[in-house]
Amino acid sequence: METIDCIKTRRSRRLFTDKEVPDEIITTLIDCAVNAPSSIDCQPWHFVIVKNRESKLKLARLKEEGNQQHILTAPISIVVCVDINKSPGRWIEDGVTATENILLGAHDIGLGAVYVTGFKSSKPEVAEDIRSILNLPENIMPITILPIGYPDDSEKLEKKELIDVNNIIHHEKW
Numbered sequence: 001m002e003t004i005d006c007i008k009t010r011r012s013r014r015l016f017t018d019k020e021v022p023d024e025i026i027t028t029l030i031d032c033a034v035n036a037p038s039s040i041d042c043q044p045w046h047f048v049i050v051k052n053r054e055s056k057l058k059l060a061r062l063k064e065e066g067n068q069q070h071i072l073t074a075p076i077s078i079v080v081c082v083d084i085n086k087s088p089g090r091w092i093e094d095g096v097t098a099t100e101n102i103l104l105g106a107h108d109i110g111l112g113a114v115y116v117t118g119f120k121s122s123k124p125e126v127a128e129d130i131r132s133i134l135n136l137p138e139n140i141m142p143i144t145i146l147p148i149g150y151p152d153d154s155e156k157l158e159k160k161e162l163i164d165v166n167n168i169i170h171h172e173k174w
């Protein structure tokens with residue numbers, strides 16, 4: 001797929017088939033992630049691959065927004081983490097750049113995926129719960145949880161109305 005097509009056709013997918021995601025594909029996705037930009041090229045990432053049903057169930061239930069069933073039904077979730085000691089003050093951005101690369105890489109390969117919040121400054125206890133479920137050390141912060149699998153085509157995607165770029169481009173000054 002052309003890069004711009006990939007960017008423009010990616011959507012959040014929350015329904016998956018039972019088909020497993022092969023380990024080579026998971027490796028490809030992590031390879032996409034580590035090619036992301038990071039502050040002073042610190043590359044502070046760690047990735048936890050979750051396949052175990054019990055862990056998925058705990059992760060799916062911990063969100064204050066309600067049950068994130070897609071974490072349970074996806075064959076895998078990649079939890080994108082950063083070492084906060086390697087990325088002082090920039091670890092959220094560093095986690096998010098890697099996240100977007102995984103989402104785009106997954107779409108390019110024909111997988112579906114969705115961004116689920118891991119760290120949220122207004123609710124830091126969510127990240128602490130993830131830390132305890134996944135046994136993360138103190139310096140490792142979970143930023144996002146990415147349920148990934150082969151998309152179930154029965155999922156009805158809401159039509160997405162994009163904002164008009166003409167209203168948000170400002171030439172030279174606002």
Ligand SMILES: Cc1cc2nc3c(=O)[nH]c(=O)nc-3n(C[C@H](O)[C@H](O)[C@H](O)COP(=O)(O)O)c2cc1C
Nearest residue numbers: 010011012013014063065068070114115116117160
């Ligand atoms: C910062 C952020 C947090 C999000 N958190 C969640 C989440 O916790 N659960 C979820 O199902 N989707 C989450 N999403 C996905 C958004 O709902 C989704 O990207 C948005 O509705 C636009 O749809 P699209 O991805 O299909 O373009 C999040 C996206 C972002 C960027």
